Amino acid sequence: MTGYIEKKHTFRSWVIEKLFMGKTIKEYLKGLITPFNFVAALILLVGVPVSVYRFTQGIGPSTNLSDNNPWGLWIGFDVLAGVALAAGGFVMGTAVYLFGLKEYHPTVRPAVLTGFLGYFFVVVGLCFDLGRPWRLPYPMFVSVGVTSVLLLVGWHVALYLATQFVEFCPALFEWLGLKNFRKWVIKLTVGATIFGAILSTLHQSALGALFLLTPGKLHPLWYSSFLPVFFLISAIVAGISMVIFESMLSHRVFGNRINHQGVDFDKLTLGLGKAAAIGLFAYFALKWVGVAHDNRWDLLNTPLGHWFLVEVFIFVFFPCLLFTWAVRKSNAALVRFASIITVIGIIINRINVAIVGLNWNLEDRYFPHWMEFAVTITIITVGVLTFRWIVNRMPVLYEHPEYKEIDQ
Amino acid sequence: MEISRRKFLKSISAASGASLVSKSQFAHGAERFTGWPERFGILTDITRCVGCRSCEAACNEINKLPAPKIPFEDQSVFEKIRRTDAQIYTVVNRYPNPKPGGPAVYVKKQCMHCDEPACASACLVKAFKKTQEGPVIYNKDVCIGCRYCMTACPFYVPAYEYDEPFKPEVKKCTMCFERISKDGIPACVEACPMEAMTFGKRSDLIRVARKRVIEQPDIYIDHIYGEHEIGGTSWLYISGVPFEKIGFRMDLGTTPYAELTKGFLGAVPLVLILWPAFLIGVYMFTRRRQEMVETEAENFEIEEDQQ
Ligand code: SF4
Ligand code: SF4
Numbered sequence: 001m002t003g004y005i006e007k008k009h010t011f012r013s014w015v016i017e018k019l020f021m022g023k024t025i026k027e028y029l030k031g032l033i034t035p036f037n038f039v040a041a042l043i044l045l046v047g048v049p050v051s052v053y054r055f056t057q058g059i060g061p062s063t064n065l066s067d068n069n070p071w072g073l074w075i076g077f078d079v080l081a082g083v084a085l086a087a088g089g090f091v092m093g094t095a096v097y098l099f100g101l102k103e104y105h106p107t108v109r110p111a112v113l114t115g116f117l118g119y120f121f122v123v124v125g126l127c128f129d130l131g132r133p134w135r136l137p138y139p140m141f142v143s144v145g146v147t148s149v150l151l152l153v154g155w156h157v158a159l160y161l162a163t164q165f166v167e168f169c170p171a172l173f174e175w176l177g178l179k180n181f182r183k184w185v186i187k188l189t190v191g192a193t194i195f196g197a198i199l200s201t202l203h204q205s206a207l208g209a210l211f212l213l214t215p216g217k218l219h220p221l222w223y224s225s226f227l228p229v230f231f232l233i234s235a236i237v238a239g240i241s242m243v244i245f246e247s248m249l250s251h252r253v254f255g256n257r258i259n260h261q262g263v264d265f266d267k268l269t270l271g272l273g274k275a276a277a278i279g280l281f282a283y284f285a286l287k288w289v290g291v292a293h294d295n296r297w298d299l300l301n302t303p304l305g306h307w308f309l310v311e312v313f314i315f316v317f318f319p320c321l322l323f324t325w326a327v328r329k330s331n332a333a334l335v336r337f338a339s340i341i342t343v344i345g346i347i348i349n350r351i352n353v354a355i356v357g358l359n360w361n362l363e364d365r366y367f368p369h370w371m372e373f374a375v376t377i378t379i380i381t382v383g384v385l386t387f388r389w390i391v392n393r394m395p396v397l398y399e400h401p402e403y404k405e406i407d408q
Numbered sequence: 409m410e411i412s413r414r415k416f417l418k419s420i421s422a423a424s425g426a427s428l429v430s431k432s433q434f435a436h437g438a439e440r441f442t443g444w445p446e447r448f449g450i451l452t453d454i455t456r457c458v459g460c461r462s463c464e465a466a467c468n469e470i471n472k473l474p475a476p477k478i479p480f481e482d483q484s485v486f487e488k489i490r491r492t493d494a495q496i497y498t499v500v501n502r503y504p505n506p507k508p509g510g511p512a513v514y515v516k517k518q519c520m521h522c523d524e525p526a527c528a529s530a531c532l533v534k535a536f537k538k539t540q541e542g543p544v545i546y547n548k549d550v551c552i553g554c555r556y557c558m559t560a561c562p563f564y565v566p567a568y569e570y571d572e573p574f575k576p577e578v579k580k581c582t583m584c585f586e587r588i589s590k591d592g593i594p595a596c597v598e599a600c601p602m603e604a605m606t607f608g609k610r611s612d613l614i615r616v617a618r619k620r621v622i623e624q625p626d627i628y629i630d631h632i633y634g635e636h637e638i639g640g641t642s643w644l645y646i647s648g649v650p651f652e653k654i655g656f657r658m659d660l661g662t663t664p665y666a667e668l669t670k671g672f673l674g675a676v677p678l679v680l681i682l683w684p685a686f687l688i689g690v691y692m693f694t695r696r697r698q699e700m701v702e703t704e705a706e707n708f709e710i711e712e713d714q715q
Pocket of ligand 2: 530531533534535536553554
């Protein structure tokens, strides 16, 4: 009898400690009333009914998609941009575990968590877009279309999601206090990192390869046989930029939770900035090789051509210069600023390929329905809330005191 | 603005050139598929079409599609250029005759039943299939509704049931697969009072078409649309006016779309083998280097102790 009470008691304290961060439920609920949460609640208030509408009434009434424009915001932004921005996990994992850049270790966990959640919510977004989302496993198990680039994307995203979960498990097990599991799963880290790097290389470029099938539809300035390479390089840069951007945000928002002793975050930021500058420069140069290859210089002096120049100069070349300058001047703040422009630039690129440049020669152009925006914003909000929930509880931004020494 | 054919071809060769290794591998491994020899096709002679839309009506009936918004007899439908959609598998459009004073030109449009279809190469669940008989058919039981087939089809043919929340399907002309596999002929061909369409073995149709074009050069222009376009299609057209003036794309090239992604897909196994080898190599190298640094540091300490 007493044993039972004790057990109940420990469960209660476990809940309080793990889920309510050591506060009583009352305190916890009170703590939830913040301006940020208020905005998030408003978004969900719109987003949840819109989602219900989408799944009960169909894609037609809730989007502006059509037979001519079958792909829209959910593919262009949620999937294409989402996957690119979530590349940080693979980039940092490779840098630290494979290339031995140990000093970047503190960035790995947040990057892996962003990667995992990023991919997870990409799949959620995809489910909104698919006509029959419940058939998601079909390409893997029921009918396998081996000639399809999209099959490759599907398989890889699924496997990569699993890999990132494995990579995140140590944090999860530390939080739950499962020492043995943690010990076991940490042994998988290097293997998972290698596996993740291969999968990422392939599916990031495969997303670009999807558009190899649209030569007559995609604007020639964006269509290129180099699309797979463009997508891969820009994803690596996007991943690095997201890591910079995110560690800045984390410091602002979760400052009290970060305690990597002796880590000079400015120095790490500068190092990442250097990598981003090199990546962006390669990307910029390749973009022009692409244009030269198809010899469509004449198109540059058209409205869409001007937009192409904006993308390439303001959102690729300019941040490239900024990164270089900032690194030379050891200005970490400027690196952070450049990373924001880069991230915006990659989003613009994906939207240009999937929406602006696609079907450019049709009169019937697409612009998203407000409900498409609502769903996208809702998914991002839920993603951010999940990230915050986890970061507030698990050892992501700080090292768990009990495990500090073990890996050294 | 159109991409010129030459440039287009160039961009295709670039696409396959991106991975030379895989390309040559394909060249040795498999002969390029040149189509089922006995496949059927349909030849549409645009000069004979009078725009009566009997084919549209027949298609509507045989596929049990809902009644059209504008009745089949109503000529006002020609005011706008239409495309196929989930409830209309074929449309007849009217174009002004580019020759001054010539009669209006009517063009029937539907799925081209490509020999190596873009839709089929795009689909990740093999929902589209080029049958030996010729038609490209769709299997609704595996389709997940990603609509990549629609993005890929260069002719803007497949349509989606966007308003169907639970069982949406991709819809397009089936070339009356059921009927022709029972020795029938497609409903539209049968319905046409002008014999504008001919159904038969594709190889025979090419001969028929060529004969007409060669024997009556004053009536026909010298091109059989679909003979070579994107690797050939089962549906063929001959016309009295240039095809680009009546809504046909002339910039599609002759390379099947399936080839466009073969280079990339061919490179995948290569990445799967070389990348891990490279990464493991890097990993071992950095580990070894670190060990060396550590032992050196130790040696250094020992030396210092000894002094
Ligand atoms: S015309 Fe389009 S839908 Fe028809 S077979 Fe060719 S690619 Fe497929
Ligand atoms: S919508 Fe269906 S048929 Fe078209 S590519 Fe996707 S799964 Fe295949």
